[in-house]
Amino acid sequence: xxxxxxxxxxxxxxxxxxxxxxxxxxxxxxxxxxxxxxxxxxxxxxxxxxxxxxxxxxxxxxxxxxxxxxxxxxxxxxxxxxxxxxxxxxxxxxxxxxxxxxxxxxxxxxxxxxxxxxxxxxxxxxx
Numbered sequence: 747x748x749x750x751x752x753x754x755x756x757x758x759x760x761x762x763x764x765x766x767x768x769x770x771x772x773x774x775x776x777x778x779x780x781x782x783x784x785x786x787x788x789x790x791x792x793x794x795x796x797x798x799x800x801x802x803x804x805x806x807x808x809x810x811x812x813x814x815x816x817x818x819x820x821x822x823x824x825x826x827x828x829x830x831x832x833x834x835x836x837x838x839x840x841x842x843x844x845x846x847x848x849x850x851x852x853x854x855x856x857x858x859x860x861x862x863x864x865x866x867x868x869x870x871x872x873x
Contacts, residue, residue, distance in 0.1 A: 774800045777868045779860040788814050788856035797864040804831045804839050818850040836868045
């Protein structure tokens with residue numbers, strides 16, 4: 747009986763490891779545009795971002811510390827510039843036409859350019 751239980755345990759371990767080996771690994775990475783967009787200026791300076799990619803799709807976009815006017819930058823963060831790319835593949839997100847936010851034009855144009863640069867970098871990493 748003991749031998750049977752040991753064989754059953756070994757078989758279970760082998761089957762579970764085989765199942766794990768067959769499942770594709772999740773590919774997660776973050777693109778930081780601090781260096782990529784160091785020349786991209788908003789109203790009061792650079793507007794760096796972090797673009798989180800999980801399994802080839804945009805998971806979230808995070809604005810990093812910047813010197814933009816908080817009330818205006820908040821408008822940019824609440825706009826489709828950030829929200830319309832979530833869930834899209836890197837390729838799909840790269841093809842989305844984004845418009846600047848009225849009243850926060852400089853900030854939003856800088857964010858859009860940082861996204862463009864970050865998505866270009868993400869496409870390279872996703873391969």
